Amino acid sequence: MTLFPEREDKTDKTHKAARMSFSERAVKLALSIPAGHVSTYGAIAKAAGGGGMAARAITGILGKAWEAGEKKVPFHRIVYSDGRIWVSEEYRTKRMALYKKEGIEIGKDGRIKDFREKLHEF
Helix, strand or coil: CCCCHHHCCCCCCCCHHHHCCHHHHHHHHHHCCCCCCEEEHHHHHHHCCCCCCHHHHHHHHHHHHHHCCCCCCCHHHEECCCCECCCCCCCHHHHHHHHHHCCCCECCCCEECCHHHHECCC
């Protein structure tokens, strides 16, 4: 996803992934999380080349990608570093159905059961 294709330098021989912005890398990583697995905001930020505070930007970046037309963002597969899920009342039924469909069990404490086994590594 190039935000400004008209600015792309066609003579640049640098690999395309190296020319991607942090936001573009974050979206690409989120889209790569396989069904039945999860990742964390921090893991996505780190894999995209961000620093310690970059995890706080991931939700906003993915939300903007969604609004820009990237409707395959798997928000339910991105969780907190302790395995907790975030579910608003608006999306609770849909998200819980997605977790069930993908074989991801959620405990009564709001955390993913067998979190380490479900964690996707980049």
